[in-house]
Amino acid sequence: MQSTLSISALFIGTILASCSAKSEKKQEATAPTLPVIQLIQQDATLDRDYASNLEAVQNVEVRARVAGFLDKILVDEGKPVHKGQLLFQLNxxxxxxxxxxxxxxxxxxxxxxxxxxxxxxxxxxxxxxxxxxxxxxxxxxxxxxxxxxxxxxxxxxxxxxxxxxxxTSIRAPFDGVINRIPFKQGSLIEEGALLTSISDLRQMYAYFNVSEKEYLSFIKKRLDPDKTTVREVDLLLADDTAYPLKGKIETTETEFEDNSGTIAFRATFPNPKRLLRHGSTGKIRVSTDVDDAVLVPQKAVFEVQDKNFVYVVDAQNKVSSRSFVPRSRVDQFYIVQSGLKPGDRIVFEGIQSLKDGMSIVPKPLPAKSLQALYAAAR
CATH class of the missing domain: 1.10.287 (Helix Hairpins)
Structure with a gap:
């Protein structure tokens, strides 16, 4: 009787082992093959964009200092003039x-x-x-x-x-470009009337506001260039194209605005072709070099309740979601502040159908692939 029970138990164990093996093989056969990237440290450039207003280095209103009839208009709107050039003649x-x-x-x-x-x-x-x-x-x-x-x-x-x-002879106070002329020849001009304005467009000021935290970060980086170097700033025009010449941040205002808690920076851009105009807008892009940054591709990240998550792959090729705190975003990548470290393997694509505990067949992407992706995004 005992012999029969032993044989039965052995037979059942064999069947269970066989079923378990078949189940594992079935799971392996149904596990998705997904690209996986191992996080590394690399140098990166951090970009921040700020709304900006452009102003001419000099923009002066030209007004009549005496009253009289406007006998002659000797310039046209939008034309360059030189210092001392006769612009208007009153009777x-x-x-x-x-x-x-x-x-x-x-x-x-x-x-x-x-x-x-x-x-x-x-x-x-x-x-x-x-x-x-x-x-x-x-x-x-x-x-x-x-x-x-x-x-x-x-x-x-x-x-x-x-x-x-x-x-009665009204002349240009400096080299510049004439703006709109509201009066016509023969008009009766009152004392103080605005005849036009002149903009010196050889250089342009770009003003942009930053928060107090960003202001402190910027100033500290300038004082400690061995850690992080703030580069010359770039300008994105209103159509999001890049202005070809770089500008330099020269000064800041001395007070923070009460209503917004921001402070204004001023960058100066050369404008030899007079592409930039007084009163136009754009975006100032401040680029900062960051050493040994851990980059996470944006397509590997999903959000849950305003938190950022990725799927981390363990040694058994099972995935689990993990939250991380990004320091900032660079193009199509996040720079990690905490929650992830070099050496972690994360799922690069296909995260929509994943759940915690699922097994995958990892398709490793070499580290240089991430570097190439980052370079392409730049």
């Missing part, structure tokens, strides 16, 4: 009349001064002969001083009148 007739009047007043004052000088000489002679009292000489000298003061006043009035005439 100077009214101011020329003032000049003529001031010249006449100066001649009259000069004649009065000459007469007062002759009179003072005559009075002095009479005083010296004791014909009249010394008080008469004092009075003559006072008249002479008044006459000379009249000459000075007339000269000032003449200079002012001539200055007003000069203001």
């Amino acid at each position: 100077p007739t009214e101011f020329q009349v003032e000049v003529d009047r001031a010249q006449s007043n100066l001649q009259s004052a000069t004649a009065q001064a000459e007469s007062a000088e002759v009179e003072m000489g005559r009075v002095k002679l009479l005083v010296d002969k004791n014909v009249i009292s010394p008080s008469e000489l004092k009075l003559a000298r006072s008249k002479m001083a008044t006459a000379r003061a009249g000459i000075n006043a007339a000269k000032s009035a003449l200079a002012k009148a001539r200055f007003h005439v000069s203001l």
Whole structure:
């Protein structure tokens, strides 16, 4: 009886072992073959984009300093001008009349001064002969001083009148490009009216705001270049194309904005072809070199409740989800801050159908593949 039971147990064990082997083979046969990457450390470049406003290094409003009719417009909108070039001519007739009047007043004052000088000489002679009292000489000298003061006043009035005439000729304050001209020839221009504006487009300022945390990070990196080096900045135009010339961050504002908690940086870009214009927009891209970064491809990452996960492959080729904290994102990759380390194997593609505990057939991708992918994304 015992012999029969032993044979039965052996037979059942054989069957179970056979079924288990068949089950494992079946699982292996149904396990998906997926590409797997082993994480490594490598140098990377971290890019951050900031909305930017562009301003000309000089952008000045040209206004009329006197009133008058606009006789001539000697420039056109959008055209380059040079310092001192005549732009607008107001009718100077009214101011020329003032000049003529001031010249006449100066001649009259000069004649009065000459007469007062002759009179003072005559009075002095009479005083010296004791014909009249010394008080008469004092009075003559006072008249002479008044006459000379009249000459000075007339000269000032003449200079002012001539200055007003000069203001009817409106010239460029510096080399630049003319902007919109709102008036037409023959218009009556009031004092202070905006005639146009001039932009010096040889260089452009790009202003962009960063948070206090980013500001501190930027300043510290500049002070400690052995760890991380902040490169020259790039400019992305409004159509997302790259501006061909690099700019340099030169200065920052001194105060953070209360409402946003940000501070403005200013980068300067050369603009030899005048492609950039005053008032245009773009994005400033600040690139930072990061040494020994652990990169995770974006396509290997999935999100659950605002957390980032990947599927890690263990030694038995079973997958399990693991969360990680990204430091930042570079193109199609995340730079890992914590949660993953060099040597971890993660599923590169096909994560949509995976679940914890599933077995896969890993198809290893060489480390250089990830490097090539990163280079291609750059």
